[in-house]
Structure formats: C-alpha cells, structure tokens
Amino acid sequence: MTLLTLRDVTRDFHLRGGVLGRRRTLRALDGIDLVLHPGETLALVGESGCGKSTLGRIVAGLLPATSGELLVEGKPALKGKARARQIQVVFQDPFGSLNPRMSVGDLIAEPALLHGLVERRDVGRRVAETLTLVGLRPALAERYPHELSGGQRQRVAIARALAAEPRLIVCDEAVSALDVSVQAQIANLLQDIQRRTGVSLLFISHGLSLVRHISHRVAVMYLGRIVEEGPTEQVFDHPRHPYTRALISATPEPLPGTTGPGAALSGEVPSPLALPSGCAFRTRCPHATAQCAASVPPLSGPEHAVACWHTDTLPPHAGRHTEPTPRMAAALDLYRRAAARRQDLTEETLT
Amino acid sequence: MKHMTLPDSVMTAPPLLTVENLSVTFRTDSGPLPALDGISLSIRPGETVAVVGESGSGKSVLSLAVMGLLPPTAELTASGLIFDGEDLQAMSKRTRRDLRGRDMAMIFQEPSTALNPVQRIGDQLIEAIRLHEDIPTPKARARAIEALAATGIPSPELRVRAYPHELSGGMRQRALIAMALIHRPRLLIADEPTTALDVTVQAQILDLIRDLARDNGTATLFITHDMGVVAEMADRVAVLYAGRMVETASASDLFESPEHPYTLGLLGSMPQLNQRGAAMLPIAGTVPDLRQMPPGCHFHPRCPFADHRCATQRPDLRPLAGNRRSACHYAPLLETLETRA
Numbered sequence: 001m002t003l004l005t006l007r008d009v010t011r012d013f014h015l016r017g018g019v020l021g022r023r024r025t026l027r028a029l030d031g032i033d034l035v036l037h038p039g040e041t042l043a044l045v046g047e048s049g050c051g052k053s054t055l056g057r058i059v060a061g062l063l064p065a066t067s068g069e070l071l072v073e074g075k076p077a078l079k080g081k082a083r084a085r086q087i088q089v090v091f092q093d094p095f096g097s098l099n100p101r102m103s104v105g106d107l108i109a110e111p112a113l114l115h116g117l118v119e120r121r122d123v124g125r126r127v128a129e130t131l132t133l134v135g136l137r138p139a140l141a142e143r144y145p146h147e148l149s150g151g152q153r154q155r156v157a158i159a160r161a162l163a164a165e166p167r168l169i170v171c172d173e174a175v176s177a178l179d180v181s182v183q184a185q186i187a188n189l190l191q192d193i194q195r196r197t198g199v200s201l202l203f204i205s206h207g208l209s210l211v212r213h214i215s216h217r218v219a220v221m222y223l224g225r226i227v228e229e230g231p232t233e234q235v236f237d238h239p240r241h242p243y244t245r246a247l248i249s250a251t252p253e254p255l256p257g258t259t260g261p262g263a264a265l266s267g268e269v270p271s272p273l274a275l276p277s278g279c280a281f282r283t284r285c286p287h288a289t290a291q292c293a294a295s296v297p298p299l300s301g302p303e304h305a306v307a308c309w310h311t312d313t314l315p316p317h318a319g320r321h322t323e324p325t326p327r328m329a330a331a332l333d334l335y336r337r338a339a340a341r342r343q344d345l346t347e348e349t350l351t
Numbered sequence: 352m353k354h355m356t357l358p359d360s361v362m363t364a365p366p367l368l369t370v371e372n373l374s375v376t377f378r379t380d381s382g383p384l385p386a387l388d389g390i391s392l393s394i395r396p397g398e399t400v401a402v403v404g405e406s407g408s409g410k411s412v413l414s415l416a417v418m419g420l421l422p423p424t425a426e427l428t429a430s431g432l433i434f435d436g437e438d439l440q441a442m443s444k445r446t447r448r449d450l451r452g453r454d455m456a457m458i459f460q461e462p463s464t465a466l467n468p469v470q471r472i473g474d475q476l477i478e479a480i481r482l483h484e485d486i487p488t489p490k491a492r493a494r495a496i497e498a499l500a501a502t503g504i505p506s507p508e509l510r511v512r513a514y515p516h517e518l519s520g521g522m523r524q525r526a527l528i529a530m531a532l533i534h535r536p537r538l539l540i541a542d543e544p545t546t547a548l549d550v551t552v553q554a555q556i557l558d559l560i561r562d563l564a565r566d567n568g569t570a571t572l573f574i575t576h577d578m579g580v581v582a583e584m585a586d587r588v589a590v591l592y593a594g595r596m597v598e599t600a601s602a603s604d605l606f607e608s609p610e611h612p613y614t615l616g617l618l619g620s621m622p623q624l625n626q627r628g629a630a631m632l633p634i635a636g637t638v639p640d641l642r643q644m645p646p647g648c649h650f651h652p653r654c655p656f657a658d659h660r661c662a663t664q665r666p667d668l669r670p671l672a673g674n675r676r677s678a679c680h681y682a683p684l685l686e687t688l689e690t691r692a
Contacts, residue, residue, distance in 0.1 A: 047549035048520075149637045150406075179405040180576055184620035184633030191630065206549060209579070213622035213631065233627070250554035252579030254621045256602050265551045267505075268521050322623040327608035331684055332624065335615045336632050338655035338688075 001073060003167055003200050004036040004059065009068030011054055015273075026272050028054045030224045032068070033299070036168065041194065041201040043211040043232070045247070046221035049269055055221075056170045056204045060089045072167075085115050088161035090154070092173035097157060098145040104131075104156050105141030111164040126163070133196070134159045135189055151182035155189065162193065168200040175210065187214055208251050212236050220244045223272055223280040225296075230304030237319040240306040242285045245317050253322045279309070287314060366393035367570045368417065368538055371431030375412050378424045384641050386412045386425075388594045396537065399564055399571040401585035401602070403578065403617065407638040408591040410574045414540045417572065418457055419447045435537070453483045456531035460543035462523035466515040472499070472526050473511025479530050498529040502559055521552035528559065535567060542574045557583060578621055582606060590614050593639055593649040596668055600675035610677040610684055612654045648680070656681060656688060 011029040016022070029051045036042045044052040057063040058070065061083035070077040072086055088111075091097045098107055105127045112118045118126045128138035134155040145153055154174065161169050171190065175183040187210055194201060205211050211218055212232060219229040220243065228241040239245045246265040267284045270276060279297050282288035287310050299307040308314075324332060375387040387409040394400045404410045415421050417432075419439065432439040434455065439447065459465045467475055476495035477488060486494075492511065499507035502525040515523055524544060531539060541560060545553040561584060564571050573584050581588055585602040590611060598611035609615050618624055619632030636653045639645055645652050651661040660680055668678040681687040 047551065151637055179638070180578075181405060181616055181620045181634035182637065184622075184631040185635075187622070188630050188633060191628075208550070209622040213625060213627055246551055250550045252553075252557070252577065252583040253623055254578040254582050254618060255606050256582045256585075265554070268519050268552060269549070324618075324624050325607050327685065328606065328618065328624075331609055331615055332619055332632060334685065334688055335612065335619060335655060339632065339635070342635075342655045 002035045003038045003073060005071040006032050006034040007069040008033060009058065009065045011058060012066045024273060028224055032226060034219060036200055036202060038200055039198045041203055041215045043203045043205060043215035043218040044221060045205055045208060045211050045218060047206060047269055049272055050221040051224040052204045052221050053172055056172045056202060059202060060087050060170045085164055086166055087168045088164050088166040089170045089172060090157050090161050090174045092177050098153060100145050104143050107156060108159050108163050111160060115164055117165055130159045130163050133162065133193065150178055151185060154178060154186055168202060170202045172204045208247055223275060226299055228306045234304045239317055239319060240311045241308050242287055243281050248320055253320060255322050364395045367396050367435055369393040369431055369433040371429060373416060373429040375416055376426045386594055390596050392589050394570040394572060396570050397564055397568040398586050399573055399584055401573045401575060401581045401588045402591060403575060403581055403588060404591035405576055405638055407593060407641060409594040410591050411542055414542050414572060414574055418451060418455060418540060452479065453534040454536055455538040456536040457540040458527050458531045458544045460546045462527040463515060465527055466523060468515055472513050476530055476533060479533050483534055498533050502529045521548055524548060524556055532563065538570045540572045578617055593644060595649060597678045604673055604675050610671060610682040611679045612656055613650050
C-alpha cells in the first residue's frame, strides 16, 4: 500500500500588486501526481520558485491545496493534530523552528505527550531514548537551543519530529545551511533512522549531490510541474529531460578536469507570474520547437517518467560520474578504517 | 573546461599579492578572539587561488584583511602584506582607499546587502566609476551599460534603470560583479560568490569569473566551502581550519592525494566521493570555539589519526615532495599511516 498519494494537486496564490491593485494569480503547483511508499526516500529537486517547498507544506498540512486529492494510506488526509501525528516537518533553519524558551527535553517531550504516545512518568526515559537515536547524549535534555551548535540543533529538530512517531518526515532543505562536514553527519543520521524505524522521507533540496546519495526516487520540478520522475539511479545515469541534464551538468564535481561543457543553460527561471505557453522550460531549452510552445507535454512513462515532447530524439547523455583518484581513494579508505576504530569520535564526546 | 596547467608566463611572473605570516585577533568583551594565525600565501596575475574552509575557519577574515576592511576591533599583524611591490601596511588610509575598487575589488555571497536598495543599478555603477575616474556622466553611463553587458545581463540599457529588488539573485550578483570589475582590478576577491545562487546560475557566474581571469589576467582569491567549486575554479588551494592553514597545494595535487586529515574529511563529506547509499564519511564533531582552541593540532579532537603527539605538539606547515605543504605530523599520510596501522 502506498503511504502517500497526490492526485492532480494544484496550488494558486492570489496576489494584489501594481498601482491599480490588480489581482493576479500565481500558479505555484500545477497538476502534481506523486506517490510515496513506506520506508522510502523521495527527493524533490529544483531551483528557487519551482514549487518544491509549497508541495512539502501541502503534504505536511501546513498549507491547503487549491484543488486535487491527497491520500494517506489510501484515505483522505487528516487535518491538524491528526495529520501532525502522521507527518512531521524539519526545516532548514532549526533556530527558527525551535522555541528558544523550551529546553531540549521539553521540546522533544511535547509532541510525544501531545499525541498521548507516552505516560508522563515515562517521559524522561523517552526523551533520553530519542536523543540517543539522533546521536546526542541524554544530558543535553537540560540545555536550550541557543547553547547548541547548528548540527546539534538540527539533530534536536529531527528528534522532535521523531517523537510524534510519524510515518513520514518532510525534510525541507534540512541540511542546506549546515557546514559540509555536518551535512554528511545529518545525512548519515537520516539514513540510519530510516533503517531503524522504517519512516519515509520527503527530501526537498536544491542541490543534487546529496539527493543522488540518499534518495530512492527523485522528482525534478520546474515552475510548478514535475518534469521528470523515477528511480534515482535511472534519473541520474540516464536523465531524459533537458532540464534534469542541465542540473546534472551544472553541479560542480569534486575532481579537477571533470567540468562539463561550460554553463549548460543560459538565462534564468522566468517569473511564475508570466509563465511561457506550453512547456515552461522551452525558453531556456536548447531543443525547443514550435510544438513545445503550443502545448504542455504530459508526464508520461511507466517507472521513469518524463514530460518532454522530444525526449526520444535527444542526444544520448550518460550522466556524470566522479571516481576518486587511486591515491585519494586509498587515503579515504585509511580515514574510514581509522574512524571506525575510533568509536569515541562521535559528536557526543566532542561537545 | 578548466585549464589544467597555467601558461609558463603566469607561473614565473612575480606575485601580485603576497601575504606573509598574517594573524588577526578580534578584541571582544569576553577577551581576545584569534581568527587567523600565521597565514602565508601569494597570488600571481591570472592565477586563481581557492581558500577553503568551514564556518570559523577565518576565510572571510582573510579576504577583509587583504581588502583593508577589517573592523576597528581587529588587530592585524603580518611580517608582509605586499600588493604589486607596495607594502599595504605602510600605506596611508587614503592610498589604501584609492587602491580599493580600482586595483583590488571584492564580490560577496549576498549581493543584495552589498548594493544600495534605494539607488538605481546604473547610478551605483556611475558612482563607482567616478570615484576613481573623472569622466562626464553620459560617458560613465555608457561605461556602466557596457560593464553590465560584459557580465551577460540581457538588455543592460534597461537594467541600468532598475533598482536592486527588481532583479533576480543571479542578476544582482552579475551587477555586483560588473561593479567590482568596472576599473579592471588586478586582484578580485570572491567571497562565496555563488553560495546563494541556484545551480544553473552558479555555473554561469563561475564561467564568467573564470573568463575574466583568463582574458584580463585578473588574479583571483576565491573563498568557498565547496570542494566541487574548488575543483572547477582553482589553480592552487589553501585549506583553512580554525584560523590556521592546514594544507596548500596545486588543485590537481590536492585532489590527487590530499595530505591533511581535515582535507580528507572535507572530501569524505562530499556525497559524490562516497558509494551511493552507503554511509558517508563525515568529520566527527564540530568546529571548536575560537576562544577555547584545543592545544597541539587544532584538528586533533576530530581527527581519527590523532595521538598523544597531536594533542600536545603544534604541527608546522611543512613542505612535502612537490610544491605543497601540510600541517600534519603524519604527512605524507599514506606512507606514514599505513605502516603505523
């Protein structure tokens, strides 16, 4: 059974702007179909304004859809507290989402008590267990958010989400603001938690590298629509939409001399208030034809779907692969083995 | 495609900028805060040197020190701070100001804070031009439009009339680059210039900065935390950790064989260098508090190779075979640590 099903979800924002106060409609999401399975990580990627965060907020129940259906385990999604029990969110900036006046322990206890998941007398033990699950030592329960590092705060935000024992956690750019070494820690943590609890993840990100590493499936968005969707390996190894290809080519790889053919795309994302006709990507697409301006290509394909009129005639694209040099690989291996021997080297012992 | 080796003329030219043994300490209410400790580096014309590090590494303090834009609470000492043969420390404030914007310019991560929100882009550019050149306004306006066009801004003759908020993030960064380059500076300091941008726009801006270095012989100090951007842009790399330089090498040598455990940790944190789906190899813990720096090697509490020596003795930035240096007692890592393990 699928955990989450979205059918033809659309979201409009009404804006009043200009000197005449003319009402304008911004279509942030247009006909989104998506499924998410239990224990799966689905990534939503795309650049600013593509609608990925709006979609995340609709899934979490923080924003209603203008039209369309949202099913959780085959039934219409619940609202309010009942939805929060099923679906939790972790945002980019944990400083903004953690109440600064509450101790770490109270922050984690709150959702567990709210949803009646723990007796009041057992709450201390539950907080300690949850902190351990996110790699923090239980003594941290006494601290306040401002006393923690950015990585620790994000761990607390994840612990708070886990305390509701949700089926799904929406991670909206949850690691983007962290130092790279801490991003890797949090990514490892999310994978580890998924293995232990079976929780599903909706991983929203503007960067591709981490998505490729941790997601099972990926949906690429452009101006409110999904333009490509499929198993992560297929999408990255055989991208079928020109936009996905451009994103992959534009991502800098950590090895000199692997640069693709310069900036793959010219121009910038058009304003969502003045969408091009037909395929919204056509104004930046090197393969666009009259057909692309005339009508919107549907997202089609069984497992690996793409919304492009010309996908079958695009030149082959092998994706990009970065292999460390032999010496770098040997050094990384040495580091990995040394780190494995040093079980004392965790965030816990260092803070 | 990144040129892998620079022409000989670049490699033998005298450095445009030389920084020798630079330290910066901030005076704060809770005591002195050491931000940079004994940094030495040099950049030749046409060369791009990347300074890599995470928060608290001091990489942005380094760029402000070179520009002469440190706040009054900062105390700077250096045995040499030389730009084009001139001693920056001995210069008058006025001379330093004349240099800034004309011979050395800077672009920042967040262009919206570096642009005046209530002044049209064109007027800001004209002001920047007339700060160093006495030319009539119409001529300056033509130069401004030309400068915007050179950064790939479409319809620059219309954009000069725009206010910063009317431009997209990528467009604002281009305008800022246009402003930084208006006097064809010989040194460009780019402090995380693409961190706030979307990836396709980042690729465009990186291309632009690279072309400038190649076509005008601009020396570039490129500050970033992203090893992918380093690989794409840098000729040489300096890795900073907690205010000290821990490794420096040519980009090709650094990626071929990293010789400091922190550099290894940064690379291990890149998803691309890990097997898909497997646990990544992050660095344990977090950057230390600059007020409570660990003794010995600053990185030792987070280093999987660290031993008693690392906890007690500060490692020097030693030369290794080839033109590179590492501040690890155990460099070269493979040779030393394989036998120890």
